Amino acid sequence: MPPGNRLLRNFFARDTVLVARELLGANLVRMESGQRLGGVILETEAYHGEADLGCHARAGRTPRTQVMYGPPGHAYVYFTYGMHWMLNIVTQADGFPAAVLIRAILPLEGREVIAARRSPQPPHCWTDGPAKLCKALGIDGNQHGMDLCSADSEIFVEGGVSVADAGVQASARVGLNNVPEPWRSIPWRFRASESAVMGVL
DNA sequence: AGCACGATTAACT
DNA sequence: GTTAATCGTGCTC
Numbered sequence: 001m002p003p004g005n006r007l008l009r010n011f012f013a014r015d016t017v018l019v020a021r022e023l024l025g026a027n028l029v030r031m032e033s034g035q036r037l038g039g040v041i042l043e044t045e046a047y048h049g050e051a052d053l054g055c056h057a058r059a060g061r062t063p064r065t066q067v068m069y070g071p072p073g074h075a076y077v078y079f080t081y082g083m084h085w086m087l088n089i090v091t092q093a094d095g096f097p098a099a100v101l102i103r104a105i106l107p108l109e110g111r112e113v114i115a116a117r118r119s120p121q122p123p124h125c126w127t128d129g130p131a132k133l134c135k136a137l138g139i140d141g142n143q144h145g146m147d148l149c150s151a152d153s154e155i156f157v158e159g160g161v162s163v164a165d166a167g168v169q170a171s172a173r174v175g176l177n178n179v180p181e182p183w184r185s186i187p188w189r190f191r192a193s194e195s196a197v198m199g200v201l
Numbered sequence: 202a203g204c205a206c207g208a209t210t211a212a213c214t
Numbered sequence: 215g216t217t218a219a220t221c222g223t224g225c226t227c
Contacts, residue, residue, distance in 0.1 A: 045208070054208070059224065082220025084209050101208060121211090131209050175208050 005159040009149045012072035016091040016098040017188055020046040021170075023089075024192040025163040028105050030137040031154050037110030037137050039127065040160050040197050043103035045173045046188040047088070050097060054176045054183040057097035068097040073149040077134075077141060084131035085140045089148060089157070103130045103174075103189075106197060113138075167196020 007026065012019055021044075029038040047055035056078070057065050067076045068090055076088040076099045088099035105127045107114050114136040118126040127133040134140065139155070148156045170187040177184075 047208075056208080056223095062224075064223065078208085079222060080207055081209050082207090082222075086208065088208085103208085129209070173208070178206080179208095 007149075007157045007159060009071070009073040012089060012091050012149075013093060014091070016046040016048040016100060019089075019091045020044040020100045020188065021168065021190050023100060023102070023157070024168060024190055025161040025197060027108075027158040027160040028102060028133075028137075029109070029156055029158060030139065031156075032110075032113070032138055035110055035113070037113055039105040039108040041102060041105050041157075041192075042128075042194065042197065043189070043191045045101040045103060045190070046091075046098075047101060048092075048098045048188070052183055054173055054179045054186075055097070055099075061097075065097060067145045068099050069095060070145075073147060075143050075146045075148060075155060077139060077144040079141060085134040086130045087134050087139050087143075087155075101130055102133065104128045104191075105133050106194060107136065110137075161197055163192045163196050167193050169193070 023041050023044050026041050027038060028041050029036055050057050050060060057068050061069055067074055070090060071094040072090050072092060074090045076090055078086055086101060088101045090099045092098045107127045114126050118136050127136045143155060146155060147153060169191045171189045172185045172187060173189045
C-alpha cells in the first residue's frame with residue numbers, strides 16, 4: 001500500500017521556506033475508508049519560528065502551538081473564524097516551531113466525494129482555499145498532530161510533478177493585515193500556475 | 202471573567 | 215467591494 005515515492009521525514013526536516021516552495025507539484029493524499037482523496041498542491045505558505053510575527057508560534061509554546069514544536073512531518077490542524085479548519089505540515093528539526101500551510105490543490109482523486117462535500121460550488125472552487133480543501137478532504141481537528149510519515153497515516157504527501165521556477169509566483173502571505181513588517185510582506189507565499197502543473201501532467 | 206480578533210468563506214449590494 | 219457567520223485562543227483586568 002505505501003507508495004514508493006511518499007515524501008519522508010527528511011523532506012520536511014529542512015528549511016520551511018524551501019519546503020513550502022518544493023511542495024508545489026507534490027500530491028496531497030487523504031485516505032478515507034480505503035479511498036484516495038486529493039490532488040496536486042498548487043499554493044503554500046511558510047510560517048517560521050517565534051520571531052515570525054505572522055506565525056502562531058509568536059505566542060510561544062501553548063497547547064495550540066505544541067505540535068509545531070514537535071518533530072517534522074506531522075499535521076498542525078487548527079480552527080479559526082469559528083468555523084474553518086486549516087491544514088499545515090510541521091517543518092524543521094524537532095524543537096523549532098514552524099510549518100507550511102497548504103492553501104490550494106488541484107483536485108484529482110475522489111472527485112465525487114469532494115463534489116458532494118463542496119456542493120453547490122463549481123469544480124474550480126472546490127479546493128482553492130485552505131479551509132475549502134480541508135472541508136473537501138474531510139480534514140478537521142481529528143487529524144491534528146497526525147504523523148504524515150508513518151506507514152498507516154490517513155494523510156500523506158507523494159512526490160508529484162516538478163514545477164519550474166518560471167511557473168511559480170512568490171508573494172506576501174494572505175490575511176496578515178495586523179502583522180507588522182517585515183513579516184506582513186515577506187514573500188513566503190508560493191503559487192504554481194495551473195498551466196505549469198497541467199503542462200507536466 | 203471578559204474581550205478583541207483571527208493564516209476564511211460565501212453571499213450580497 | 216462589503217459583510218455576516220461563529221468560537222477558540224491569548225491577552226488584559
